[in-house]
Amino acid sequence: MPARIDYEYIAAHVPEGAKVLDLGCGDGTLLEFLIQRKHVDGRGVDIDEAAVRQCVSKGIPVYHGDMLEGMAMFADGTFDCTILSQTLQQTLQPERVLEQMLRVSRKAIVSFPNWGHWRVRLQLLLKGRVPVTPWLPYQWYETPNVRQLTIKDFLRFSADRNLHIADCTYFLPSYKKIPALGANLLASTAVFVIEKHHGRGITRGSARQA
Amino acid sequence: MNEDRSVGTVETRYWRFAEPPDRLQLRCGARLGPIDVAYETYGELTTRRDNAVLLCHALSGDAHVAGRHSPDDRKPGWWDIMVGPGKPIDTSRYFVVCSNFIGGCSGSTGPSSVNPETGRPYGLSFPMVTVQDMIRVQHALVTQHLGLDRLLCVIGGSLGGMQVLQWAASYPEVVLGALPIASTSRLNAQAIAFNEVGRQAIYSDPNWQGGNYYGKQPPHRGLAVARMIGHITYLSDRSMHDKFGRSLQDKTAVGYDFGPPDFQVESYLRHQGNAFVRRFDANSYLYITKAMDYFDLESDHGSLIEAFKHARSQFLVISFTGDWLFPTYQSREIVQALQANGVKVSFCEVQSAYGHDAFLLKNEALDALIRSFLDNLYAEVRGASGNSTANR
Numbered sequence: 001m002p003a004r005i006d007y008e009y010i011a012a013h014v015p016e017g018a019k020v021l022d023l024g025c026g027d028g029t030l031l032e033f034l035i036q037r038k039h040v041d042g043r044g045v046d047i048d049e050a051a052v053r054q055c056v057s058k059g060i061p062v063y064h065g066d067m068l069e070g071m072a073m074f075a076d077g078t079f080d081c082t083i084l085s086q087t088l089q090q091t092l093q094p095e096r097v098l099e100q101m102l103r104v105s106r107k108a109i110v111s112f113p114n115w116g117h118w119r120v121r122l123q124l125l126l127k128g129r130v131p132v133t134p135w136l137p138y139q140w141y142e143t144p145n146v147r148q149l150t151i152k153d154f155l156r157f158s159a160d161r162n163l164h165i166a167d168c169t170y171f172l173p174s175y176k177k178i179p180a181l182g183a184n185l186l187a188s189t190a191v192f193v194i195e196k197h198h199g200r201g202i203t204r205g206s207a208r209q210a
Numbered sequence: 211m212n213e214d215r216s217v218g219t220v221e222t223r224y225w226r227f228a229e230p231p232d233r234l235q236l237r238c239g240a241r242l243g244p245i246d247v248a249y250e251t252y253g254e255l256t257t258r259r260d261n262a263v264l265l266c267h268a269l270s271g272d273a274h275v276a277g278r279h280s281p282d283d284r285k286p287g288w289w290d291i292m293v294g295p296g297k298p299i300d301t302s303r304y305f306v307v308c309s310n311f312i313g314g315c316s317g318s319t320g321p322s323s324v325n326p327e328t329g330r331p332y333g334l335s336f337p338m339v340t341v342q343d344m345i346r347v348q349h350a351l352v353t354q355h356l357g358l359d360r361l362l363c364v365i366g367g368s369l370g371g372m373q374v375l376q377w378a379a380s381y382p383e384v385v386l387g388a389l390p391i392a393s394t395s396r397l398n399a400q401a402i403a404f405n406e407v408g409r410q411a412i413y414s415d416p417n418w419q420g421g422n423y424y425g426k427q428p429p430h431r432g433l434a435v436a437r438m439i440g441h442i443t444y445l446s447d448r449s450m451h452d453k454f455g456r457s458l459q460d461k462t463a464v465g466y467d468f469g470p471p472d473f474q475v476e477s478y479l480r481h482q483g484n485a486f487v488r489r490f491d492a493n494s495y496l497y498i499t500k501a502m503d504y505f506d507l508e509s510d511h512g513s514l515i516e517a518f519k520h521a522r523s524q525f526l527v528i529s530f531t532g533d534w535l536f537p538t539y540q541s542r543e544i545v546q547a548l549q550a551n552g553v554k555v556s557f558c559e560v561q562s563a564y565g566h567d568a569f570l571l572k573n574e575a576l577d578a579l580i581r582s583f584l585d586n587l588y589a590e591v592r593g594a595s596g597n598s599t600a601n602r
Contacts, residue, residue, distance in 0.1 A: 044556075052558045053575060056526065057582035059590070063545065064558045073546035 005175035006111050006191050007033050010083060012170035013109055013167065013193045014038050018080035021045070021104065023097070024087030025066040027054035035060070045070035068093065071100045086189075088112040089145040090116065098163070102196045105164070111191040116150030116184040117173075134173055135188040151184040167193040215294045216286065217252040217277035217301050224248055225355045230322060230326075234346065236321040240337030244326065247308035247351050248273045248317025252293065253301035255358075257302045260591050263299060263584065264348070264356045265289065265308040266366030266373035269440070269498055270490060272316030275308045276301070282537035291572055297548065298581035303588065304362065309351055311344040311373070313498055315491035318347075322424065330525055333493060334421035341369075345376045349384070362587055363387035364523075365580070369498070372505050378523045379507060387587040388523040389580065391569045392533050394540035395514055395547075396506040401535055404443050405499040408436030412492045421493050433492040434483030441482050446532045446565035450475060514547035521548060525555035526583040528569075528576065535566040555581070 007030055014020060015050045018040050022031050025044025028051075033107065034040045035100035041083075042054050044062040055062035063070040071082075082101040084091075089112050101108040113135045114120075130140040138145065158165055170178050170187035178186055225247045228234040233243030244471055250273045255262060265275055267288065276284050276293035287293070295302040310318040313336070321336035328335075352358050364377045364385050371393020378388040397405070415432030417423055445453075455477040458464065464472045471477040511517035528542035538559050545557040560569040560575045569576065 049558060049561055049575065052556070053578055053582075056556050056558065056579055057586075059582075061524075061554045061588035062558075063549070063556070063557045065542065069542070073550045075550065078552070 006085070006169075006171065006189055009169045009177075009191050010057070010085060010111065011037050012108050013107070013205075014040060014081055014083075017041070019078065020081055021071070021074070021079045021085060022083045022085065022117075023101070024084065024090065025055060025060075025062060026051050028058045028060040028156050030083065031055070031060050032058055032086055053092070067091065068096060068100060071104050074104040076103055077106065078187065080103050081107040081109055084110045086110065086111055086113065089147045089149065092146060094147055095157075095161075098161075098194070102163075102194065108194045110154075110189065110194065111189060112149065112154070113145075114151050114184065114187050115148045116152060116191055117188050118185050121185075151187060151190050154190070158192075158194065164195045165192055168194045215296045216290065217294050219281060220250055220252065220274070220277035220279065220287075222248050222250050222273055222279070224317065225351055227350055227354065234343070234350075236337050236343045237340040238338045238590060242312070242319070242337055242339075242580075245312060245319045245347060246317065246323070247319075247355075248310050249351060250287075250305045251272055251308060251356075252276055253304050255305040256431075259358055260360065260362065261588065262352075262356075262361050263303045263306050264352060264361050264364045264377075265293070265305045265306060266348070266364065266370035266377075267308060267311070268366070268368040268370045269495075269502070270437075270486070271370070272314065273308050273310040273318075274316075275306070289503075289570065292577070292580065298577045299365070300581070301586065304404075304584065307352065307356065309348055311339075311498075313339040313344070313494060313501060315494040316489075320491065321421065321493035321497055331424040336493070336497065338500060338504075339497060340501050341372050341376050342510075344501070345373055346424065348373070349378075349381055353384070359384065361385050361387075361423055362591060363389055363584055365389040365391070366393070367391040368393060368566065369502055371464060371536075372502070375507060376505075378521050378525070379511075379517050382522040384519045385523040386591065387583065388521075388525045389528070389583060390525075390541075390544070391528045391576075392530055392536050392541075392566055393527075393544075394536050395517070395544050396508055396540075397502055398537075398540070401443075402503045404535070405503055408439050409496055409499060411435035411439065412496060415492075418492065421496075428487070429492045430484075430487040432486045433490065433495060434480075436492075436495055437483045437486040438479040441479060443535045444565055444567040446534065446563065448532060448563040449540065452563070454478065456561070474572050515542060515550045518547050518551045518553060521551060521553050523553070524587065525553060526579065527555065527557045528579060529557075529559045530562040530564070530566070530568040531559055532562045533566045533568060534563050578589060 020040045020042045022044045031042040045067045052064040082105040120131040169191045170183035171189045173188040219480045228243035228245040232578050233241035274287040276287040276290045293299045310316045313320045315322050321332045364374045366374045371390030373389040412432035415429035417427045418429035457474045459471045459477040507517040508514045527541050527545050529538040548555040563597045
């Protein structure tokens with residue numbers, strides 16, 4: 001019984017018995033799910049001490065600390081896939097995180113909440129306040145989400161860096177899967193599977209971040 | 211007895227090995243023998259011999275980890291809060307072993323032991339021992355004397371953690387789980403500096419006599435000062451503030467003199483120093499701090515990654531936020547070197563306002579980590595004969 005429906009879609013992209021690194025793994029729920037479902041060799045990284053203790057109690061190897069630091073010592077291609085589940089929006093250096101994910105693994109699975117959803121747009125437009133929705137539940141003063149992005153933003157970001165998007169899945173707030181057309185307006189959550197081009201990680205385009 | 215979750219009344223036992231001519235060749239080139247090893251065990255070994263947990267003690271520790279030597283013993287062993295029936299290192303599940311390391315002064319051969327060749331205490335003629343040597347002796351105890359070919363886990367804090375790392379590097383086939391706490395693969399300059407000041411305090415005590423003080427007045431002043439310095443490094447600004455602040459000792463105003471202590475913290479340090487000299491040998495303090503200074507897995511192997519090249523144990527590395535003597539970055543270095551070798555490793559930096567001493571104090575996060583790591587290891591070992599989900 002996965003806590004979130006996007007776990008199912010993440011699991012669908014994880015090969016049986018794969019070596020998996022979950023960045024921002026929290027209490028290890030997703031990894032535990034993948035261990036049961038896909039018999040993966042799973043490891044996690046998380047910044048929260050209580051979450052780390054939960055992972056240890058579940059027998060999941062976990063690194064307590066920053067995710068860039070947590071990936072630093074892994075040799076290139078150590079993992080079959082890395083996962084960044086609902087955490088991209090909380091990373092200060094998303095570009096470096098993705099770059100490192102594609103260094104230590106061939107496949108990066110990234111899911112994030114979509115700020116392009118019509119309710120988010122309407123709340124800002126009509127109420128003039130920072131949107132709060134079921135999938136973006138935080139007030140401005142307490143949010144861990146330091147990066148706000150839309151599906152369109154991520155597609156542009158990926159195109160600029162020559163990231164090969166092998167698969168993308170979009171979900172309504174009800175977690176119903178929807179097609180790509182109109183997803184930026186309708187989807188609350190997106191799951192992207194990014195694969196490395198041969199012998200390359202991120203190629204920086206002209207739109208390099210300041 | 212189970213009521214207060216104590217292992218009850220326990221006894222230190224002794225084992226002698228490396229009898230001449232089969233003396234133990236030490237790292238420094240000298241040979242040592244015979245070697246006495248003081249050790250204690252708690253709990254029962256299973257018939258499968260799969261539940262042995264080895265504890266490694268720190269600088270001033272000994273083999274007496276838990277329980278009391280007699281019912282009216284004033285204090286229990288040094289990690290009684292952690293080791294006992296139902297405690298995180300649960301003696302109703304695990305067979306727990308701890309031995310006093312060589313160079314020490316709590317039953318195992320050290321500089322205060324009598325050299326059989328001269329009939330007099332070794333003093334400074336005792337060979338320099340290293341952490342590697344300590345581990346070789348522990349390995350002999352565990353495999354030859356106790357007949358264990360596997361250790362479910364090796365656990366230790368501080369210098370005990372250094373021993374855990376050495377165990378995992380030297381005997382990967384023996385150690386299933388390794389749990390170094392508040393430890394390092396090599397001391398930083400700051401820690402060596404404090405050790406050196408402690409040694410200087412001993413050298414400068416006129417009673418030290420180049421280490422030949424046995425049967426005479428020992429260098430208690432010097433050793434007490436060394437211990438005081440040590441104690442400061444085990445605490446933290448915060449814990450000293452909480453414990454003492456600027457409170458005065460048995461007075462309402464400062465004395466404007468150099469008499470009895472003004473502040474509680476002074477009194478505390480004097481007490482710690484004086485209590486220490488009653489149970490510890492100054493020469494052992496010199497030898498053990500040297501062993502700590504010399505410990506350096508990186509220079510031994512060229513790099514830390516190389517040091518753990520053959521490591522096969524599962525690791526749980528723990529550090530404390532308030533530990534400035536063995537800072538967290540040193541634990542991270544260990545973890546990263548293990549990760550680079552594909553070792554299954556977890557790392558947790560536990561929140562604690564206390565300093566280096568935190569590993570000896572009650573801490574629920576630490577309890578939970580140790581308990582679950584051990585229990586998972588044991589479950590894996592027990593499940594290994596059946597259909598295991600372990601990946602490596």
